Amino acid sequence: MLEAARCIVVRDLLVAWRRRSDVATALLFFVIVTSLFPLGIGAEPDLLRLIAPGVIWVAALLSCMLSLGRLFAADHADGTLEQLLLSSAPLGVIAAAKALAHWLVAGVPLVLIAPLIALQYDLPAPLYPVLALSLLLGTPVLSLIGAIGAALTLGLRGGGVLLSLLVLPLYVPVLIMGAGSVEMAAAGLAPDGQLLLLAALLVVAAAFAPWAIAAALRISTE
Amino acid sequence: MNLELSHLSCERGGRTLFSDLSALLRGGELLRIAGPNGSGKTSLLRILCGLLSPTSGSVSWQGVEIRRLREEYSKQLVYIGHAAAVKDDLTAAENLRIACTLAGLPVSAPEIRQALEAFELADLQVRRLSQGQRRRAVLARLALSGSVPLWLLDEPYAALDAAAGRLVEELIGGHVARGGAVVYTTHQDTRVGASQVIDLDA
Numbered sequence: 001m002l003e004a005a006r007c008i009v010v011r012d013l014l015v016a017w018r019r020r021s022d023v024a025t026a027l028l029f030f031v032i033v034t035s036l037f038p039l040g041i042g043a044e045p046d047l048l049r050l051i052a053p054g055v056i057w058v059a060a061l062l063s064c065m066l067s068l069g070r071l072f073a074a075d076h077a078d079g080t081l082e083q084l085l086l087s088s089a090p091l092g093v094i095a096a097a098k099a100l101a102h103w104l105v106a107g108v109p110l111v112l113i114a115p116l117i118a119l120q121y122d123l124p125a126p127l128y129p130v131l132a133l134s135l136l137l138g139t140p141v142l143s144l145i146g147a148i149g150a151a152l153t154l155g156l157r158g159g160g161v162l163l164s165l166l167v168l169p170l171y172v173p174v175l176i177m178g179a180g181s182v183e184m185a186a187a188g189l190a191p192d193g194q195l196l197l198l199a200a201l202l203v204v205a206a207a208f209a210p211w212a213i214a215a216a217l218r219i220s221t222e
Numbered sequence: 223m224n225l226e227l228s229h230l231s232c233e234r235g236g237r238t239l240f241s242d243l244s245a246l247l248r249g250g251e252l253l254r255i256a257g258p259n260g261s262g263k264t265s266l267l268r269i270l271c272g273l274l275s276p277t278s279g280s281v282s283w284q285g286v287e288i289r290r291l292r293e294e295y296s297k298q299l300v301y302i303g304h305a306a307a308v309k310d311d312l313t314a315a316e317n318l319r320i321a322c323t324l325a326g327l328p329v330s331a332p333e334i335r336q337a338l339e340a341f342e343l344a345d346l347q348v349r350r351l352s353q354g355q356r357r358r359a360v361l362a363r364l365a366l367s368g369s370v371p372l373w374l375l376d377e378p379y380a381a382l383d384a385a386a387g388r389l390v391e392e393l394i395g396g397h398v399a400r401g402g403a404v405v406y407t408t409h410q411d412t413r414v415g416a417s418q419v420i421d422l423d424a
Contacts, residue, residue: 007323011309011316018311079305082273088297088326222274 004089005097012101015074022070027109030063034117045122052121053131053182060110060135060178061142061171067106068146068167069160071098072217076154085221095213096206099140099147107139123186130185130195137198138178144209145170151216174201223249223284223371225270225403230279232265239265240422243279247405247418249371252398255407257422263407264304264376266422270405271301271374283372297326299372300363306356310349314338314359317348321363329366337365341386357381364393373397375406 016023037055038048075081084094114135115128123131149167153159181194224246231241239262247253255263268274270281272288272295281288288295308317315334322329338345341358348356361378373394379387394404 004324004326007320011312011320014316015309015311078309079303079307080309082301082303082305083307083321083324085273086271086296086299086301087324088293089324090293 001089001093004087005093008084008094008097009101009104012098013104016101016105022067023105023109026063026066026106027113029066030059030110031113031117033059033062035120038120048121049123049186052118052123053179053186055121056114056117056131057134057138057175057179060114060139061168061175063110064106064139064142064146065164065167067102068150069163071102071147071150072154073150073159076221081217081221085217091214091217092210095147095151095217096210099143099209099213102147103140103143107135107143110139111135123182127182127185130191131182133195134178134181134191134198137195137202138174141174141198141202141205142171144205144213145174148209148212148216151213151220154217154220156220174198177201223401223403225372225405226282226285227270228280228282230266230269230276230281232262232269232274233277234262234265243420245418245420247403249401249403250398251403251417252394252415253403253405253418253420254416255405255420255422256409257407258409261422263409263422266420267301267374267376267405267407268303271299272296273301298370299374300325300367300370301374302360302363302376302378304376306348306360308348308356308359311347313345313347314343314351314362315345317359318362318366322366325367325370327366327369333366337362340365340389354381354383354386358386361386361390361393364390364397368397368400368402371402373402373404373406375404377408378406379408 034056037051041047072081075084085091087094111132114131118128118131146167149163153163153166156162177194177198181191181198184194185191227243227245230243232239245253255266257263265274269276272292283291283295283298315338318334318337319329341362343355343358343362348359351359357380364373367373378390382390394406398404
């Protein structure tokens with residue numbers, strides 16, 4: 001069972017590595033969107049410091065959305081999705097592995113590059129770990145919830161737009177907690193509460209989302 | 223080993239493809255599903271492997287409905303569908319290893335090499351292969367699936383040349399002789415003597 005899950009993670013990482021440009025696109029999107037705000041608003045350090053957490057988090061949501069469309073669509077198109085549905089492991093485990101692979105490819109780079117982006121907004125250095133930690137806890141939730149939407153909109157015409165409409169509202173709690181934790185820390189308060197709530201969201205999503213993804217996959221492949 | 227189809231019917235897009243279809247398949251038997259394009263061959267095969275639910279009726283494996291067995295049933299079958307089911311960015315050997323690992327079949331690197339050699343495939347990225355070679359890359363899995371009792375093959379001979387067609391025929395024949403069961407669809411004339419035929423045209 002774990003062998004099958006490992007196999008899927010390795011497979012998706014290998015495919016992502018051979019299509020590096022796709023991964024780079026989503027990451028560059030994140031970098032460019034977050035760079036546009038300081039340019040558009042102008043060099044007002046106080047204002048930039050104020051909006052930084054929100055802007056970085058919104059850009060992370062959008063960048064994550066970009067790669068979600070391909071999560072199951074590519075497998076669906078070449079027929080490998082049917083083989084995943086017929087694998088020897090429970091479909092929930094397969095779904096969790098797909099979401100994990102998506103997070104490794106689309107989420108982890110954001111966590112790593114976020115401190116660099118924060119530099120543009122003149123965020124004080126002690127906030128970097130809080131920002132990175134909030135993204136580290138939040139982005140897996142984005143992958144898990146997004147995968148449900150990706151599975152539901154599989155094979156639909158205009159699925160990409162529908163996916164955004166379906167998933168972005170569900171991202172709101174993650175956005176509030178994630179950006180909120182950095183704002184708390186910026187105000188000199190302990191961000192623990194928000195971060196713990198994010199961690200709780202992650203635990204709940206990790207426990208339930210795989211089964212929802214599995215059910216959605218079964219429905220949309222019939 | 224037995225696969226029982228009882229009173230299956232299937233509706234797709236408001237059209238009845240087939241209804242009240244019953245059959246019993248035992249080990250060592252070969253079932254051919256015949257019929258023209260659009261007659262529901264692929265739908266029937268997808269119902270048999272549990273990817274599609276029938277509009278009514280049920281499929282049972284060893285007397286238990288497959289809907290309740292799920293991955294326990296999936297372990298007992300190989301399904302080769304119409305689509306190639308290979309990743310363009312991976313090599314033929316990587317694709318084969320992944321397919322076998324997902325199916326729960328432990329395979330070694332030499333076994334994979336052997337299977338690819340039998341199908342005369344170089345270990346290239348699949349995007350460089352022709353349509354027929356892709357098909358060979360998928361069917362090479364049959365050479366490693368001798369221990370899986372039930373084979374469900376959708377148009378196994380499509381896009382294959384004579385040599386590869388003969389090889390697939392041999393593999394199917396060998397599997398049936400070992401006591402396995404094979405269900406396959408084709409709209410061509412049969413090449414292997416099927417022990418049962420379901421004609422969806424009738």
